[in-house]
Amino acid sequence: MTGLQRAGRWIGDHLVMAAGLLVLVYMFVPIAVVMLMSFNDNSKSRNVYAFRDFTWSNWAHPCRPDGMCDAVVRSIEIGLLATLVATLLGTLAAFALVRHDFVGRSVANTVIFLPMASPEIVMGSSLLALFVAGGFGGQLGFVTIFIAHVMFCLSFVIVTVKARLSGLDGNLEQAAMDLYASEWTTFWRVTFPLVFPGIAAAALLSFSLSFDDFIITNLNAGQTVTFPMFVWGVAQRGIPMQVNVVGTVMFLISLFLVLTNMLVTRKKAAV
Amino acid sequence: MRRGRFTGYWLMAPAALWLALFFVIPFYSLLATSLFDPEGSVLTGYDVDYRFANFVDALDQFWEPLFRSLWYAAVATAICLVLGYVLAYAIAFKGGRWRNFLLVLVIAPFFTSFLVRTLSWKLILADDGFVVDTLQFLHLLGEDGRLLATPVAVIAGLVYNFLPFMVLPLYASLEKIDTRLVEAASDLYASPTRGFLKVTLPLSKPGVVAGTLLTFIPAAGDYINASLLGSPNQRMVGNVIQNLFTSTGDYATAGALSVILMAIIVAMVMVYIRTAGTEELV
Numbered sequence: 001m002t003g004l005q006r007a008g009r010w011i012g013d014h015l016v017m018a019a020g021l022l023v024l025v026y027m028f029v030p031i032a033v034v035m036l037m038s039f040n041d042n043s044k045s046r047n048v049y050a051f052r053d054f055t056w057s058n059w060a061h062p063c064r065p066d067g068m069c070d071a072v073v074r075s076i077e078i079g080l081l082a083t084l085v086a087t088l089l090g091t092l093a094a095f096a097l098v099r100h101d102f103v104g105r106s107v108a109n110t111v112i113f114l115p116m117a118s119p120e121i122v123m124g125s126s127l128l129a130l131f132v133a134g135g136f137g138g139q140l141g142f143v144t145i146f147i148a149h150v151m152f153c154l155s156f157v158i159v160t161v162k163a164r165l166s167g168l169d170g171n172l173e174q175a176a177m178d179l180y181a182s183e184w185t186t187f188w189r190v191t192f193p194l195v196f197p198g199i200a201a202a203a204l205l206s207f208s209l210s211f212d213d214f215i216i217t218n219l220n221a222g223q224t225v226t227f228p229m230f231v232w233g234v235a236q237r238g239i240p241m242q243v244n245v246v247g248t249v250m251f252l253i254s255l256f257l258v259l260t261n262m263l264v265t266r267k268k269a270a271v
Numbered sequence: 272m273r274r275g276r277f278t279g280y281w282l283m284a285p286a287a288l289w290l291a292l293f294f295v296i297p298f299y300s301l302l303a304t305s306l307f308d309p310e311g312s313v314l315t316g317y318d319v320d321y322r323f324a325n326f327v328d329a330l331d332q333f334w335e336p337l338f339r340s341l342w343y344a345a346v347a348t349a350i351c352l353v354l355g356y357v358l359a360y361a362i363a364f365k366g367g368r369w370r371n372f373l374l375v376l377v378i379a380p381f382f383t384s385f386l387v388r389t390l391s392w393k394l395i396l397a398d399d400g401f402v403v404d405t406l407q408f409l410h411l412l413g414e415d416g417r418l419l420a421t422p423v424a425v426i427a428g429l430v431y432n433f434l435p436f437m438v439l440p441l442y443a444s445l446e447k448i449d450t451r452l453v454e455a456a457s458d459l460y461a462s463p464t465r466g467f468l469k470v471t472l473p474l475s476k477p478g479v480v481a482g483t484l485l486t487f488i489p490a491a492g493d494y495i496n497a498s499l500l501g502s503p504n505q506r507m508v509g510n511v512i513q514n515l516f517t518s519t520g521d522y523a524t525a526g527a528l529s530v531i532l533m534a535i536i537v538a539m540v541m542v543y544i545r546t547a548g549t550e551e552l553v
Contacts, residue, residue, distance in 0.1 A: 012463060013365065020361025023354045024373070027380050027434060033391035034383055051394075093286035100279030108283060115294055117484065119492025119536065121509040125516060125529045126297035129304040132522070151293040154286055212385050214495060215509070219516055231386040235499060239390060247387035254382035258375050266371075 031251060038244035058241045065240035071230035072246055078142065078226065079210040082149035087203045089150070090157025091195075097158070098165045115155045123152065124216035131220065140222030148216050153206040160205060164198025197265040204257055211250070298533075304526030325527040333511050333528055340508040341535070343422065343497075344490035347429035348437075351486045352479065354430070355437030359478070360471075362438075363445035370446075377438050380431075389428055389499050396424050396500070420502035428496035436485040444478030445471070480547045488536055508532055 041055035063069040096102065097109060115123065127148055131137060136144065172194070176186040214228040221229060231243055308320045330337070362373045380388060396402055396418040406412035418424045448471060456466035494509030508528065515525035 009463075016357070017361050017365045020358045020365070023358040023434075024376055026354070027377070027431070029395065030388050030391040030431065031380060031383055033394055034387055037391065037394065089286040089289060092282040096279045096282035100282065102279035102283065105279075108287060111287075111290060111295070115290070117488055117540070119488055119509075119532065121492040121494070121512050122301070122529050122533045123294070123297070125512060125525060126301040127293060128516060129300035129522070129526060130293070130297040133300045133303065147293055150289060154290060158286065208381055212381070214386060215492070215513075219513065228384055228386050231384065231390070232495075235386070235390060243387055243390075247383040251379070251383040255375075255379055258378075258382075259372075262371055262375060 034244045034247045034251070037241055038248045040241050040244075042241055058245050062242050062245050065234070065242050067225065068227075068230055068240065068242060068246075071225045071227045074142075074224065075211050075227040078145055078149060079207045082146055082153055082210045083203050083206040085146075086150045086153035086157050086206050087199060090154050090202060091161050091199055093154075094158050094161035094165055098162055112155050112158050115152050116159075120152075120213075120215040121219075124148070124219035127151075127216070128219045138222075140220055141224040144220045144222070145217055145224060145226065148220050149210040149213065152213070152216065153209055156205050156209060157202040160202040161195065161198045164195055164201075168194055197261060200261050201258075204254065204261070208254055301526055301529055304522050305530045307523040307526065322523070325523050326531060329524050329527040329531060332524070333508065336506045336511050337508045337528070337532065337535075339505070340491050340532075343426055343429060343505075343507065344487050344493075347426050347433065347490050348483050348487045350426070350430045351434050351437040352483060355434055355441050355482060355486075356475075356479075359438050359441035359445050363442055363448075364450070374439075374442065377435050377442075381435060385432065386495060386499075389432065389495055392424070392428050392431065392500055393419065396427070419500060420505070422501070422505055424500040425497050425505045425507075428500045429490045429493060432493070432496065433486045433490050436489070437482040440481035440485060441475065441478040444475045444481075448474045476547065480544065484540060484543070488540075491536060492532065 036051065038058055039054050039056070040051050041053040041057065093108075093112075097105060127144075128140075131140060131144055168191070173186055173190050176190045177183075181189065212228065213226075214232060217226055218229055218232070225233070227246065231239075234240060234243070305325055306320070306322055307325070308322055358377070362370055362377075366373050394400065398417050398419065403412065403416075403418055406418075407416065412418075418427075452474070453466050453470050456470045457463070461469065492509050494507050494513060497505050497507040497510055512525050512528050512532075515521045515528070519525075
């Protein structure tokens with residue numbers, strides 16, 4: 001290889017990485033803006049969405065905008081409940097799909113992918129049509145949002161846990177059984193700990209999907225206001241900067257949890 | 272396989288029931304809604320009188336936002352494919368031991384609220400903002416040219432919001448590629464470009480197909496970007512459906528429009544998968 005070729009290759013190699021990092025930077029610019037705006041003082045000009053003065057007050061008084069913290073609490077409640085149910089049902093289903101044979105398994109495998117491949121507006125309006133047809137049109141609220149969220153989180157949970165479960169080394173369970181562990185003990189001492197990172201990842205994903213959802217929620221919420229609906233409502237009038245505080249906190253907590261899950265998994269793999 | 276014959280059914284039943292009740296059956300309700308007599312209302316109830324005219328009415332009134340949605344989604348998907356391929360390629364082949372960390376960074380934007388993220392684009396693309404000023408300085412944008420309330424802003428928002436959906440499947444299929452195949456191509460005197468076009472690209476096709484679908488479908492149904500970053504001139508079909516359901520209360524037309532959107536997407540997906548020729552999509 002001549003020097004020129006080598007130089008060409010070096011540039012080629014690093015060009016790809018540089019371009020990739022540039023795309024990554026592009027993905028982070030809006031997050032940086034959210035963080036920056038959480039320190040913005042816009043008390044003098046509510047209608048202009050631009051950085052004016054630096055202030056700590058948004059962080060000191062996050063609940064100042066009317067109804068925002070109620071909306072955040074409601075979103076957390078719905079998110080936790082939907083995550084709990086979706087993770088439980090989804091994990092059971094993932095075990096069924098990987099470990100057991102039953103009639104209709106391939107159909108189930110296909111149906112699970114459909115919610116991820118349907119536009120939210122169509123799923124949302126279908127659910128609304130169902131609720132109205134069932135006579136619940138006047139009772140839209142917490143329960144209908146919860147039902148909808150479990151529905152769209154389920155597929156993501158099943159896919160995530162399934163991936164972890166099918167990558168599992170069956171020999172470990174075999175070894176436990178050979179050493180006279182009962183099926184029950186084997187499950188709780190061997191299988192479950194090995195699958196757990198997958199379940200944790202699925203739960204995290206569920207919560208962020210639920211907390212973040214607007215399109216389906218908005219159609220099925222009635223008078224109930226979740227955090228994204230609050231943001232939508234104020235977006236027309238002038239956005240309180242505290243919205244960015246919530247965005248920043250959410251971002252930091254999720255990043256922390258995901259990185260922790262990743263490091264714990266890696267440590268286990270190393271041992 | 273193990274334990275009783277019915278264990279699989281018991282484990283599957285709760286999730287299956289939930290999806291059947293709240294995902295499959297609602298499609299039937301939607302179809303019924305689209306055939307309502309539009310004279311009814313939510314309070315008095317509707318009669319299903321197989322009014323297929325609803326579809327004609329809906330198309331006649333709203334063909335423009337419908338067409339616009341598909342067009343914006345297609346452009347956004349194409350841009351996502353280029354950006355996403357570069358990023359996925361860099362992570363898969365140059366990421367080394369940083370791969371997993373870089374992947375976390377790819378999904379990190381999901382951790383802030385979708386709406387809050389989109390609102391920050393409003394600031395980035397603002398009339399007296401840095402981007403607009405630079406483009407005006409370079410004369411790429413006229414003196415009083417703007418980005419907000421233009422198709423550019425809406426498409427930029429769509430690209431940004433759905434890029435991770437493109438990167439993840441692309442990465443999954445690029446990562447599986449045996450690098451020895453690319454080396455073999457280079458041993459046989461293929462230039463790096465030719466090696467990429469003849470080996471890497473064809474092998475990553477399942478990722479390309481899955482990624483484009485996962486980007487196009489939500490983008491076509493989205494209306495948040497169009498509302499926050501666009502003007503009424505950039506109204507997409509999602510805006511119309513949402514408005515008809517929640518403000519106007521015209522369930523029949525909204526239902527018909529939803530069914531049309533779903534039908535178009537299903538048809539396009541089937542043609543696309545057939546021409547792309549991948550079975551291992553899922």
